Amino acid sequence: MKEKLLRAIDKNSKLSPADLSRMFGVTEEEIVTMIKELEDEKVICGYPTLINWEKVEQDERVTAIIEVKVTPQRGQGFDRIAERIYKFDEVADVYLISGNYDLVVILEGKSMREIANFVSDKLSPLEAVLSTSTNFVLKKYKEHGLPLVGEVKQDERMLVTP
Amino acid sequence: MRNPLSKKVVEIKPSGIRKFFDIVSEMKDAISLGVGEPDFDTPWHIREEGIYSLEKGKTFYTSNAGLKELKEEITKYLKRRCQLEYDPAQVLVTVGGSEAIDVGLRAMLDPGDEVLIPEPCYVSYLPCVTLADGVPVTIELKAENEFRLTKQELLDAITDKTKVLIMPFPNNPTGGIMERRDLEDIAEVIIEKDLFVISDEIYSELTYGQDHVSIASLPGMKERTIVINGFSKSYAMTGWRLGYACGPKEIIDQMVKIHQFAIMCAPTTSQYAAVEALRNGDDDVAAMREAYDQRRRYLVTRLNEIGMPCFEPKGAFYVFPCIKDFGMTSDEFATTLLKEQKVAVVPGTAFGDCGEGFLRISYAYSIENLKIALDRIEVFVKGLKK
Structure with missing residues (x-):
C-alpha cells in the first residue's frame, strides 16, 4: 500500500x-x-514542481553535467567529498556513479560563465578533486519521467465507443 | 431497379451507441466517460517492435492462422495466466476479438440453432448470431446477482435448439465477473445439456482483487469452449486490431477456413508487436491494472457518495450505477446530463433492454478527468434531488 x-x-x-x-x-x-x-522518515523529501524553464523567457539558465574524479577519504569513502560539493546552492543533483568518473554533479547557473567560475573557483580547488569534465546541456527532452518537448497530448479516442 | 439489399442485414438494428455518439459529437467541450478503450498508449517497447518489423521489411502476409512465433507465445501466455494448455495448432490469430466472435459463430451454427446471450453485454454478439443464421436468445442478468449468470437463469433459457452459450466475462458494460464457483455451476449445465461455449475473455487481465478464471480451465470444458482473447484491452492495443481464438482443433480448423477466405491473415505488423507484448509486457499490464484499480475505487466511492448506488465491479473498466430513483429512463438521464453538464456517459439500454435504469461509466480516464466529470455529475444529481 x-x-x-x-x-x-x-x-x-x-x-x-x-x-x-x-x-x-x-x-x-x-x-x-x-x-x-x-x-x-524522509522517504518523501519534498514536493517540487517540474518546470520547463526553457519556456520562461526571462529565465536564461544554463545546466551543466560535470563528471568529477575524486580521491575517496579514509573512513569516509566518497560521502565527505560529496557533501562538500552538494552543499553549494548552485548544485542541483549529485550522484556517485560507476565508470570512468566517481561523481556526477548537475549544476544550474545563470550563464556559462557562472558555471565555469564555479568549476574553476569552487570545485576544482577542492583537495580531493582530481579532475573534472564539464558538459553543457543543449536541450532537455525528458525529466522525472515526463517529456518536456513535443506537442501536448490530446485524447484522440472517439467520444463514445462500445 | 431491384432491391440491392439483404433483408437479413437491413433488419438488424443499428447499434444504440451510434445514436448517442452522434449527439455527443455535436457537443463542444463535452467531457466523455463513454469510451470502451484504454486511455494509455501502447507501451513504447511494443510499438518500437512494430516499427522495427516495418524497417526490416516484414510487410508480407503471414500464414492464415497467424505467425508461428505468435501462436507459440499465445499458448505460453494462456498456460501462465489462465492454466490453459493448447497446442499452437489450436490457435487462430484474428483481427481483434470481434472477428473471433463472428468467425466462431459462423463455424458453429446451422440455421435455427439458438445461441444464449446474457445481457447487458457488448453490442456485437446479437447481430453476429443473426448474420450467422442463428437465433439469438437473450438472458437478462440481474443487478442483485452483480450481473452474474446463474444456473437457474441458464436452465430456464435452454431449449432443444440451444447450441451455444456466449460468456462475456469480465463484462462490458457492467464490470461483473464470474468466479470459479459461479463457473462450476454453469459448466455442469453445459456438459449435461451437451452445449458449447464461446467465452469472450478480452478483459481477462483486468480483474481486481482476484485472478480471472477461464471457464475452459474447468474439467470437461476445454473440448466445449472457444476462448476468445486479444491485445486491445490488456496491452492498450485497440488500434492494432489483434485478437485470437483457441479451442478444439476441429472447430478452430473450420474457423481458419472462414478467416482465410474472408481476411487472409491478421495484420503482420501487429502480430510482430504482439509477440513483444507477450514476451515482455507483463509489467506494463500490472501497472495499468493498478491504475485502473485506483480509478475504479475512486469512481465507486464517489458515485455512492453522490447518491448513485452501484455494486463494486470487479472487472473490465466500467461501473454500472443504477439511476432508477431519479424517475428518468437511462436515455433521458444520459441526454439531460450531457445537455446540462456536458458529461457523456452511455445509457445502459445500449447494451440490451435490461440495461434500462443503469448507465455505463468508463474509467479509462485519468483521475484528473474523472474528478472534473464527477464534480459535474454531482452538481447534476443535486439539481435533480431538489
Whole structure:
C-alpha cells in the first residue's frame, strides 16, 4: 500500500488526501498519517514542481553535467567529498556513479560563465578533486519521467465507443 | 431497379451507441466517460517492435492462422495466466476479438440453432448470431446477482435448439465477473445439456482483487469452449486490431477456413508487436491494472457518495450505477446530463433492454478527468434531488 501510494504521488503530487482515500479505499485520516510518517522518515523529501524553464523567457539558465574524479577519504569513502560539493546552492543533483568518473554533479547557473567560475573557483580547488569534465546541456527532452518537448497530448479516442 | 439489399442485414438494428455518439459529437467541450478503450498508449517497447518489423521489411502476409512465433507465445501466455494448455495448432490469430466472435459463430451454427446471450453485454454478439443464421436468445442478468449468470437463469433459457452459450466475462458494460464457483455451476449445465461455449475473455487481465478464471480451465470444458482473447484491452492495443481464438482443433480448423477466405491473415505488423507484448509486457499490464484499480475505487466511492448506488465491479473498466430513483429512463438521464453538464456517459439500454435504469461509466480516464466529470455529475444529481 505504501509503495502504491508513493507511486501515485510520484507522478502527481497534487492529489489531495480526499482523492487518495477514495483511490485506495482507506480513510482520509489514514492517508494523512501515512504521508506524515513518510515525510518524517524522509522517504518523501519534498514536493517540487517540474518546470520547463526553457519556456520562461526571462529565465536564461544554463545546466551543466560535470563528471568529477575524486580521491575517496579514509573512513569516509566518497560521502565527505560529496557533501562538500552538494552543499553549494548552485548544485542541483549529485550522484556517485560507476565508470570512468566517481561523481556526477548537475549544476544550474545563470550563464556559462557562472558555471565555469564555479568549476574553476569552487570545485576544482577542492583537495580531493582530481579532475573534472564539464558538459553543457543543449536541450532537455525528458525529466522525472515526463517529456518536456513535443506537442501536448490530446485524447484522440472517439467520444463514445462500445 | 431491384432491391440491392439483404433483408437479413437491413433488419438488424443499428447499434444504440451510434445514436448517442452522434449527439455527443455535436457537443463542444463535452467531457466523455463513454469510451470502451484504454486511455494509455501502447507501451513504447511494443510499438518500437512494430516499427522495427516495418524497417526490416516484414510487410508480407503471414500464414492464415497467424505467425508461428505468435501462436507459440499465445499458448505460453494462456498456460501462465489462465492454466490453459493448447497446442499452437489450436490457435487462430484474428483481427481483434470481434472477428473471433463472428468467425466462431459462423463455424458453429446451422440455421435455427439458438445461441444464449446474457445481457447487458457488448453490442456485437446479437447481430453476429443473426448474420450467422442463428437465433439469438437473450438472458437478462440481474443487478442483485452483480450481473452474474446463474444456473437457474441458464436452465430456464435452454431449449432443444440451444447450441451455444456466449460468456462475456469480465463484462462490458457492467464490470461483473464470474468466479470459479459461479463457473462450476454453469459448466455442469453445459456438459449435461451437451452445449458449447464461446467465452469472450478480452478483459481477462483486468480483474481486481482476484485472478480471472477461464471457464475452459474447468474439467470437461476445454473440448466445449472457444476462448476468445486479444491485445486491445490488456496491452492498450485497440488500434492494432489483434485478437485470437483457441479451442478444439476441429472447430478452430473450420474457423481458419472462414478467416482465410474472408481476411487472409491478421495484420503482420501487429502480430510482430504482439509477440513483444507477450514476451515482455507483463509489467506494463500490472501497472495499468493498478491504475485502473485506483480509478475504479475512486469512481465507486464517489458515485455512492453522490447518491448513485452501484455494486463494486470487479472487472473490465466500467461501473454500472443504477439511476432508477431519479424517475428518468437511462436515455433521458444520459441526454439531460450531457445537455446540462456536458458529461457523456452511455445509457445502459445500449447494451440490451435490461440495461434500462443503469448507465455505463468508463474509467479509462485519468483521475484528473474523472474528478472534473464527477464534480459535474454531482452538481447534476443535486439539481435533480431538489
